[in-house]
Amino acid sequence: MESSAAASVAAPGGSNNLYKVGDFCYFEVSSSGPYQIRRIDELLKSNAGHVEVRATAFCRKRDLPTKLQEKIAVYEKEGKDVPDVFLDAEDDEDNSTYNALNAKQENGEDTMTEEQKQKHLLNHREVYLTRLTENLPASLIRGKCTVYLWAECEAKSSYLKENDVYFYTHTWDHNIKSLTREKGGDIRVGSGFQADVPSQSNVDGNGQVTNGSPVEDKEYATLKWLPNRATDVEIDNFLMMMRSVGTLGRALDWNSAVKQPSLHLTAASASRDITIASAMDLMHQKDYSLSNCLRDLVAEGPLICRDQMELWTATEAGLFEEALEKYGKDFEEIKQDLLPWKSMNQIIEYYYMWKTSDRFVQNKRVKAADAEGRLKQIYIPPYIFDDRLPSNEVFEAPVRGCESCFTKQCAHWYAWNGFGELRNNQDGNRLCNECWQYWKKYGDIKRVIKGERKIMLQHGPAIPYSALQKAEMENSKKPSYMLPPNQRTANAQLQQRHNNNMNMNMTHNRSYFRTRPAIYFIATQMMKQVRRVGENIYKPRRSARRPFQWINSAPIKEFYQNADTATVQRCKRQRSRQNVKATAVADRIMARKGAASEKGNVSQPRSKQVFPPDTTSPPFQPSKRMKTEPFNTTIFPTGSSMPPFAPRVKVRNPLTGRLVWPDAPEDFYYHLSPTLKQERKRYLATHEMKKSGRSQRLVFSVVMNPAKLQAFLGSLPVRPTAPEVASTLSSSL
Amino acid sequence: MATQVPTGPVRGDYEKKVSYYYDADVGNFYYGQGHPMKPHRIRMAHNLILNYGLYRKMEVYRPHKATFEEMTKFHSDEYIRFLRAVKPDNLASFNKYMQQFNVGEDCPVFDGIYEFCQLYTGGSVAGAIKLNKRQTDIAVNWAGGLHHAKKAEASGFCYVNDIVLAILELLKYHQRVLYVDIDVHHGDGVEEAFFTTDRVLTVSYHKYGEYFPGTGDLNDIGAGKGKHYAVNFPLRDGVDDASYEEIFAPVMRKVMEFYDPGAVVLQCGADSLTGDRLGCFNLTVKGHARCVEFMKTFNKPLLLLGGGGYTIKNVARCWTYETAVALGVEVPNELPYNDYFEYFAPDFKLHIAPSNMSNLNSTDYLSQVKDRLFENLRHMPFAPSVQQHDVPRDAMDLDEMERAAMDAANPDERVPQALKDRIRERENDNNDIAEGGERSGDRDLDVNGEMPHSNGMSRKRLLPEGFADSMEDDNQGRGILNGAVSTSVVALAGTTAEAATVEPMEVVTTHTVDAVKNPDGTTTVTTTEQTKTTAVVQ
DSSP: OOHOOOHHGGOOOOTEEEEEEOOOOEOOOOOOOOEEEEEEEEEOTTTSSSSEEEEEEEEEGGSSSSHHHHHHHHHHHOOOOOOEEEOOHHHHHHHHHHHHHHHHHHOOOOOOOOHHHHHHHHHHHEEEEHHHHHHEEEEGEEEEEEEEEOOOTTTTGGGGGTTEEEEEEEEETTTEEEEEEEEOOOOOOTTTTTOOOOSOSBBBBTOOBSOOOOOOOOOOOOEEOOSSSSHHHHHHHHHHHHHHHHHHHHHHHHHHHHHHSSSHHHHHHHTHHHHHHHHHHHHHHHOOOHHHHHHHHTTTOOEEOOOOOSOOOOOHHHHHHHHHHHHOOOOHHHHHHTOOOOOOHHHHHHHHTTTTSHHHHHHHHHHHHGGEEEEEEOOOOOOOTTSSSSOOOOOOOOSOOOHHHHHOOOOOEEETTTTTTGGOOTTOOOEHHHHHHHHHHSSSSSSSTTTTOOOOTOOTTTTTOOHHHHHHHHHTOOOOOOOGGGGOOOOHHHHHHHHHHHHOOOOOOTTTOOOOOOOOOOOOOOHHHHHHHHHHHOOHHHHHOOOTSOHHHHHHHHHHHOOOOOHHHSSSSSSSSSOHHHHHHHHHHHTTTTOOOEEETTTSOOOOOOEEOOOSSSSOOOHHHHHHHHTTOOOOEESOOOOSSOOOOEEEOTTTTTTEEETTTOOOEEEHHHHHHHHHHSOOOOOHHHHHHHOOOOOOOOOHHHHHHHHHHHTTOOOOHHHHHHHHHHHOO | OSOOOOOOOOOOOSOOOEEEOOGGGGGOOOOOOSSSTTTTTHHHHHHHHHHHGGGGEEEEEEEEOHHHHHTTSSSSSHHHHHHHOOOGGGGGGGGHHHTTTHHHHHHOOOOTTHHHHHHHHHHHHHHHOOOOOOOOOOETTTTTOOOOOOOBBBEEEEEEOOOHHHHHHHTTTTTEEEEEEOOOOHHHHHHHEEEEEEESEEEEEOOOSSOOTOOOOOTTTOOOGGGOEEEEEEEOOBBBBHHHHHHHHHHHHHHHHHOOEEEEEOOOOOOOBOOSSOOBBBBBBHHHHHHHHHTTTOSSSSOOOOOOOOHHHHHHHHHHHHHHHHHHHOOOOBBOOTTTTGTTTTTSSSSOOOOOOOOOOOHHHHHHHHHHHHHHHHHHHHSSSGGGGHHHHHHHHHHHHHHHHHHHOOOTTTOHHHHHHHOOOOOOOOHHHOOOOOOOOOOTOOOOOOOSOOOOOOOOOOOOTHHHHHHHHHHTTOOOOHHHHHHHHHHHHOOOSSSEEEEEEEEEEEEEEEEEETTTTTTEEEEEEEEEEEEEEE
């Protein structure tokens, strides 16, 4: 049955059999008891393929604690609205008033007036929202119903006109044992809440200002555009020109040309919204004179407007994607850890543009697969009542006829044990088909039974009100209390997520979370030591080949604890290399300069390290870099050579609106020749190497001996061009 | 007003002057990971507006940042000081205030929070000032509309209540301001701020019951002097276009009739659209924009603000279309290419289709609520007398402007549209004004459920539909014009070339000045003017 429900998920069908989140439906939890009324909060597909429903429970009046029902009954008797009721501890035990009340309540059906009958039926339609949520298999769904929040302007009797319609006015919170009117909040009144409104406007009958100076001459906004100053044709023409100039400018600017080798891409870049927006601004600035605009457009070389999408290098984009995977959309962290040279604004703008890229679409597909566990709606075929089920035995027509309507003509009879009181009635009460359906849905029969106690939950164990009772029982152990959806805030989810991170609960791969939490494993000094000491026991190499095999930590622990200092010391691997001063390293390099039979493998870098380009600093300053990073012996920009001529191109920074230097350095490759590598390995301590690798912005304090440096850089011009530097350096080695 | 939802393009009955406020920085504020509120949606809407060519049809402004002084006209100093000082890095030192100001959960502290508040508030206030100066007919600030913020408390993604500040600004010039809220959430911040005043009438349509913020019961009608000046229409899940129209138009028509505000503020929260991440209504962009279109027909200074909206592609669609509606411009259903075009996959269309969710608002329920609201409205003292200070000024003002404009207008040029509109607005005044100024300041005056037809207010009515068309026909020479229409013909006669064939034969202008001594010793002066014109079209 469950599998059939799951299999039919994708099946098309009428909306009547489609269950969506937010729908109200019946659940058959017990075959003899009435249905449970639930609201679907979430549809979950389990790994086994079953569909589970996380649902908010509504309970009927009879499901409430007895004491509470009494209190309600008192109010109802007096014809009053039920106010908020709180149960205290005493109420749970004391039962005396109840009986007295119940005795009074007895009413023969013969003496029932129409009004009372209607009241009886209305009682079946009133439910209470609870703060309980539970997970139920979708296969238990038996049909749809609707639960309304009763509005005061409605007559309650209007709910009797339709089937499967309920209303609620109160919320039952079993945790704090309170029944409260479903009313969210009040508008507060007081000087702390209202605005100070003068009793009349500042303008008198003659249009004169009477007090204050309401005529605000202060400009509150900057005009950016006036309509009807330029014709549509003029504007369109200018936009076209702006785009053309942008395309040309990009073609001339070697930096762009490298990034966007095809004309299509260049033209697309020149047609982005920032160009259009700038065109409009420019037109306004030039007083909508097309000729003035054009003059400005090419005054100092072609004007290029770039947005973040274009300004970011491929490397930065890669870093960003990596960061997104690692941190999710925590841009603050992304900025701090991976893209410190970008501003928050730039990152966010880029993020929203990145979402339009193909890469994002791919990512989204992956996420969509992840989210498959969460369903939007399920199809459940109409429930056909199966009378072969043992609990619904078909009986002979009873002597008394149907307990509710006294009919003796019916195809199916159902054993009905009423409200528990009557369950010992051995000749068996029977309900006809129709009344049975009514019982299942509304939890009562239409007839009022004389002396019948409707308040039954605690007395009638025969009918397991599973959800409610179980929840109450388990309440002390594990609260299933959930906030109503509107109170669940974004931050609560964040918190939840955060908690999961803290627990390093990697196996708990719930589909709620879009991105998996990252693990950061810190090995303490002690742990490192233990690892070394226990090497013989757990055989790291062997273990590494068997990643899924558990390592028993007990013997290692024992060994470590028992081991004397000498053993520990012995086990400690001696540092094979000593920390050497950087100057010594430099000296060694200089000494070996030219000696080694090095090939100038400048054109084929084998290993490269990326240095983040700093867009704010002036472009290429090899001399400065040389001073601080003498190892970057071969620095050259990505482009293999400079273009034959570099036109003056100005670029408007989209954020500041200011012109920025267009030729900001591209990615730098740090090419390491084998000699250098060797030397570095020899003289630099491992931890120093690693440290420099981790902190990219750190300028490593390896400073050369000035004299040596002078010699090293002796042949360099004061401000060499990149290729010059490259050739000089490669020849110098 | 037809009850059915229009399927065709927006009719450009009245071409309005629209001022649009936008700051390019606003899209780059980020509430935090997983937070549904995304200021980026404003940028998406803007880019659509730009690429649809709507941008070039409006006055576009970049708002200045609202100052501390401006914000504290409503908010408490302490609260704004807190907002100004708090940053994600120094959160810890503000720990004790977080609870007090309800900052942290729904309303996180993010990078640039104060600047964000300044920007969206600046736009709304600037729009209000623009309207006050009568330099525009409709001011639009999609970044604004954060209606949950309280005097000294953040709430529901809102920090500074720009709406309240904008209304306070409008109140300097207008005796009565109407606030209408079509966000799926109740506009509790604005309602609370003006709960005890009769100078602002707040109307909110919202989902009610087990829903944020919880307020907005049908029975919340205001308190003290402001009793009956808060109108709440609680709704259930799944409201569709037809139902919404059914409840919006009649109620608003009644409200306009009874209250006759000087200016209207419409909060266009887009979370009432179908498929919203947080909302539960089933409105389409067209149904949503119908409200804007309807409010526009009253020819009052109109401030359009944003608000909620958490399925951002639909928010951008909605506000773009509503900008077009404000301008009275038709836009094609095909979305123009823009930076965020891919967001609108898979159909890349402007309009959206409703979902198949069931509408839990039965016709019965809606009409019952509607009846109850009408009942409440009837209790509202019709047009409180203090208003009379304001209204005559309008009349004087307009007359002067009309005359001045007529004198100064260059016959070779078209009359500015804004002027034309004002001239048109005036016409019906004559019909409504009979005798005036009798009303005393007694607020408890029982009107016996009857609506006095005229009382010296210049009540501006919705112009009959197709008015513009009929006027044009007449201009082409179909005989004698009289009554309401003639005034504008006269006004146009001297100024437009096309109307040159129309000569005013007789213009009779009567000024009536009524001075009424109020019990408190002040004098209420009411000026009414009646212009009778007969024109012969040759």
